[in-house]
Amino acid sequence: AQSVTQLGSHVSVSEGALVLLRCNYSSSVPPYLFWYVQYPNQGLQLLLKYTSAATLVKGINGFEAEFKKSETSFHLTKPSAHMSDAAEYFCAVSDVKTSYDKVIFGPGTSLSVIP
């Protein structure tokens, strides 16, 4: 069965510092991986996705993630944090061999940005 773990339920960084949010997955098939962001009282918004093309994936708002098969990881990074990056971040894995896109979400990491 597929699963996703996110190390650290809460991460704090200073404005301008590197953002690193960790995600590890388990999957019996080559995975499709996603990062979503959720701002307060909003739905989830797709940040970026890995679908077996380039291992380094660039997304919106300056975020990127690197797929490392040997480490079963898909960590999210941003070189310089901005106050507007404060939100909840969810890593997710998808099995597209089913008749629909069954997506398994991680528990989420809350990012705080300190001025």
Place this chain on the structure above:
Amino acid sequence: ETGVTQTPRHLVMGMTNKKSLKCEQHLGHNAMYWYKQSAKKPLELMFVYNFKEQTENNSVPSRFSPECPNSSHLFLHLHTLQPEDSALYLCASSQAEQARGYTFGSGTRLTVV
């Protein structure tokens, strides 16, 4: 209007009330989903509809009743809810089998009193 639209944004209901949540997508997607998001808990998949057919029901209590009249609309009918059902209910859609990810609505914040 594009994207996924959920109404109402906020709902307060008594335990004996009957209400419905509505979700509408204008993206041409063929799969729609209901998720429940409670504080301090992971996202819980409730129901999946693919081409209007329900393909998954994750042991959701019968007081939640989904309806998908067409591929653009999804409803969640609520009756005799419990206080622990208070949560953010999120609707999402996708183009199945293409791994493009979900598009989410903004959610309905439900409070059961």
